Amino acid sequence: MFQKIKPKKISDEVYEQIKSIILSGKLKPGEKLPPERELALELGVSRTALREAIQRLDAQGFIYQVHGGGTFVKTITNGILDSAIEEFVKRDEAIFDLMEIRKILETWGAYTAAQRATEEEISNMEKFLNEMFIAKERGEIGHLSDANFHLAISHATHNVMLIHLMKNLFYWIEKVSYEVRSRMYTNPESHADLYQQHTDVYIAILERNPEKAYNKMLTHMEYIVCELNRIFKKNKKI
Amino acid sequence: MFQKIKPKKISDEVYEQIKSIILSGKLKPGEKLPPERELALELGVSRTALREAIQRLDAQGFIYQVHGGGTFVKTITNGILDSAIEEFVKRDEAIFDLMEIRKILETWGAYTAAQRATEEEISNMEKFLNEMFIAKERGEIGHLSDANFHLAISHATHNVMLIHLMKNLFYWIEKVSYEVRSRMYTNPESHADLYQQHTDVYIAILERNPEKAYNKMLTHMEYIVCELNRIFKKNKKI
DNA sequence: CTCTGCTTATTGGTATTACCAAATTATATA
DNA sequence: TATATAATTTGGTAATACCAATAAGCAGAG
Numbered sequence: 394m395f396q397k398i399k400p401k402k403i404s405d406e407v408y409e410q411i412k413s414i415i416l417s418g419k420l421k422p423g424e425k426l427p428p429e430r431e432l433a434l435e436l437g438v439s440r441t442a443l444r445e446a447i448q449r450l451d452a453q454g455f456i457y458q459v460h461g462g463g464t465f466v467k468t469i470t471n472g473i474l475d476s477a478i479e480e481f482v483k484r485d486e487a488i489f490d491l492m493e494i495r496k497i498l499e500t501w502g503a504y505t506a507a508q509r510a511t512e513e514e515i516s517n518m519e520k521f522l523n524e525m526f527i528a529k530e531r532g533e534i535g536h537l538s539d540a541n542f543h544l545a546i547s548h549a550t551h552n553v554m555l556i557h558l559m560k561n562l563f564y565w566i567e568k569v570s571y572e573v574r575s576r577m578y579t580n581p582e583s584h585a586d587l588y589q590q591h592t593d594v595y596i597a598i599l600e601r602n603p604e605k606a607y608n609k610m611l612t613h614m615e616y617i618v619c620e621l622n623r624i625f626k627k628n629k630k631i
Numbered sequence: 632m633f634q635k636i637k638p639k640k641i642s643d644e645v646y647e648q649i650k651s652i653i654l655s656g657k658l659k660p661g662e663k664l665p666p667e668r669e670l671a672l673e674l675g676v677s678r679t680a681l682r683e684a685i686q687r688l689d690a691q692g693f694i695y696q697v698h699g700g701g702t703f704v705k706t707i708t709n710g711i712l713d714s715a716i717e718e719f720v721k722r723d724e725a726i727f728d729l730m731e732i733r734k735i736l737e738t739w740g741a742y743t744a745a746q747r748a749t750e751e752e753i754s755n756m757e758k759f760l761n762e763m764f765i766a767k768e769r770g771e772i773g774h775l776s777d778a779n780f781h782l783a784i785s786h787a788t789h790n791v792m793l794i795h796l797m798k799n800l801f802y803w804i805e806k807v808s809y810e811v812r813s814r815m816y817t818n819p820e821s822h823a824d825l826y827q828q829h830t831d832v833y834i835a836i837l838e839r840n841p842e843k844a845y846n847k848m849l850t851h852m853e854y855i856v857c858e859l860n861r862i863f864k865k866n867k868k869i
Numbered sequence: 870c871t872c873t874g875c876t877t878a879t880t881g882g883t884a885t886t887a888c889c890a891a892a893t894t895a896t897a898t899a
Numbered sequence: 900t901a902t903a904t905a906a907t908t909t910g911g912t913a914a915t916a917c918c919a920a921t922a923a924g925c926a927g928a929g
Contacts, residue, residue, distance in 0.1 A: 400698075400891090402911065404686070428880055439913040441679065444882085445686045448642070452687035460638075460881050461921035477692035477707045481654055481791070490792040497739040498732070505731075554728040557715035638920085640882065666909055677884045682911085698910050699892035 403438055407446035410436070415455050415466055422468040426456065429464065482565050485625045488572075491565060492621065496614040498555060499543060503594055503610035506549035507603040514549040515599055521545055522595050529584050536570035542591055546598070546610075573620045590616060641676055645684035648674070653693050653704055656791035660706040660798035664694070667702070708795040719803060723863065729803060730859065734852040736793065737781060741832055741848035744787035745841040752787040753837055759783055760833050767822050774808035780829055784848075787836070811858045828854060 414420050426432060433443045447464065450456045458464045481487050506514070521542035528535030540563055547559035559566070577583035590613040597606035652658050664670060671681045685702065688694045692709070696702045718725040744752070759780035766773025781804055785797040797804075815821035828851040835844035 404911080430880080441914090442912055445682060445911085448683045448686040449690035452690035458881060459921070460640075461879075461919070463880065463921090475691070476710070477705065478710050480650065480691065480693075481707050484654060487654070487792065490790045493739075493790050494736075494792055494796070497735050501731075501735045552728045552731050553718045553725055554715045554732045557718065558711060558732070561711040561714065642882080668909080679883055679885085683882085696910065697892070699890070699908075701892090701909065 402442075404442045404445035404449075407436055407438060407443055408449050411446060411450060412455060415450075420466045422466050424466050426464040426466070482568075488565075488569060488621060488625070489618070491562070492569070492614070492618050495562075495566070496611070496618070498558065499546070499614060500607050500610045502547050502550050502555060502559075503598065503606040504603040505552070506546045507598045507601055507606040509551050510549035510598055514545065517548070518542060518545045518595050518598065522591055525588055525591060529581075529588050534571060534574045536567055536574050539570040539574065539587075539591070540567040542595075546594070549598070569617065569621070572624060573617055576620065576624055586616070640680075642680045642683035642687075645674055645676060645681055646687050649684060649688060650693060653688075653707075654791070656789065656794060658704050659786060660704050660795050661801075662704050664702040664704070706795045706799045708792065708799050712796065712799045716799075716803070726803070726807065726859065727856070727863075729800070730807070730852070730856050733800075733804070734849070734856070736797070737784065737852060738845050738848045740785050740788050740793065740797075741836065741844040742841040743790070744784045745836045745839055745844040747789050748787035748836055752783065755786070756780060756783045756833055756836065760829055763826055763829060767826050772809060772812045774805055774812050777808040777812065777825075777829070778805035780833075784832070784836070807855065807859065810862055811855055814858070814862060824854070 411426075420426065427435065429440055429443060429447075433440045436443065447456065447458070451458065454467055454469070456464055457467050475483065482491065510518075521538045524538035525535045525542065527533075528538060543566055544559050544563060547555050550556070574584075574587070577587070590609065593609040594606060594613060597609050649664070658664070665673065667678055667681055667685075671678045674681065685694065685696070689696065692705055692707065694702055695705050715729075719729060748756075759776045762776035763773045763780065765771075766776060778801055782797055782801060785793050788794070812822075812825070815825070828847065831847040832844060832851060835847050
């Protein structure tokens with residue numbers, strides 16, 4: 394009934410106004426904003442509050458500033474700059490933290506999928522497995538099918554939290570798959586190894602063998618971590 | 632041959648330093664940064680330059696500020712969990728899916744904490760364990776200490792992603808603890824059982840026994856799920 | 870007329886000081 | 900022990916000053 398009142402900072406209001414003007418097209422990419430001192434007067438605020446708004450606009454990729462030159466609207470084709478989670482996952486170290494999380498979630502996921510998967514869900518896994526095979530034969534990377542295969546397994550757990558988690562992590566799962574797969578692009582044997590590992594997981598789920606599914610997924614995850622260690626030339630405790 | 636020289640603003644350097652500290656896990660979600668005047672002195676910059684850095688960190692989702700209260704590290708994994716959390720809000724039963732995920736994350740967490748915990752982290756766990764004891768003696772519910780104890784274990788894994796995820800889930804962990812504990816409020820024996828389970832986990836970590844820590848946490852989690860089943864009078868596949 | 874170098878003006882970046890306002894903590898009182 | 904009040908802490912904004920990078924204007928040489 395009652396909404397919590399969140400008082401707005403002056404710099405927040407300035408930020409919203411300038412952002413709105415940019416997004417509406419009134420200020421176009423490359424165009425210059427009025428000089429800070431002038432704009433502050435126009436808005437009826439101090440340079441401090443204006444600059445704080447401008448820092449936020451800068452951080453999110455709307456504008457850029459040239460010392461002594463002026464403040465300009467950025468072209469938005471580059472998109473908004475990375476959020477905190479994107480900055481976080483971008484780092485090599487975070488990939489290993491993510492792999493630790495994935496290992497525990499996805500081994501359990503395989504175990505539980507072997508118990509709970511419907512025929513349709515198993516078919517869905519097979520579909521992505523087939524796509525990986527085709528990609529292998531064609532010399533394609535196949536990272537999208539790989540990530541989708543893992544997502545299909547999480548669906549088969551019927552755990553809505555895991556499904557949401559895996560869906561939201563999908564972009565980074567795909568990225569990891571890409572990193573690993575593009576390195577073994579030229580090595581058909583590794584490609585075949587990877588395909589075999591996914592097949593082993595699939596067969597264990599098909600056989601309704603939870604322990605086997607768990608172990609096969611564990612083997613796969615550890616293989617990925619090894620490859621990542623090789624790629625990043627790092628040693629991380631797992 | 633020649634690289635374009637991009638001079639760094641002071642506020643950019645401040646931003647990079649604070650960001651790095653957060654991403655590395657040295658500052659954990661919910662933790663407070665030093666007050667601005669103090670931090671500016673420490674960094675040897677003006678409050679103006681510091682605040683400009685802080686606005687950028689805020690804009691990207693690393694930190695948040697409370698007027699009169701302080702500057703705090705934000706949970707970075709909000710985007711990963713928001714849609715899953717919406718499920719709990721909609722359906723009470725979804726809490727069982729959360730418990731499944733907690734079971735696997737926290738058993739691994741206990742295992743890994745037993746391997747990696749520093750003395751300070753173990754002390755921190757003990758602090759919350761003591762608070763639970765005092766709550767038990769005083770006939771208080773003690774759900775906040777309970778949830779903090781679990782969070783402290785996740786801190787000891789040194790997995791930054793898990794730390795943020797567990798902090799995101801803190802409210803729900805606390806809520807589960809409250810539901811379970813307030814039912815056994817009048818039953819001193821159950822209260823003692825719960826305290827004992829937490830103590831067992833703590834001792835296993837103190838003893839640096841990963842397998843034992845894992846098993847004690849598993850026992851604890853299964854106990855909680857049983858209690859929740861009783862409370863919800865529901866039968867859910869585990 | 871064009872190019873180069875120098876000077877001046879403009880504009881972003883930071884520092885300092887002061888004060889306001891919201892939250893937190895400490896203290897006094899019922 | 901609980902509540903109300905006062906004091907302190909801490910973020911938010913304003914004003915002023917000055918530094919530093921860029922842009923624009925101008926003079927002189929070729």
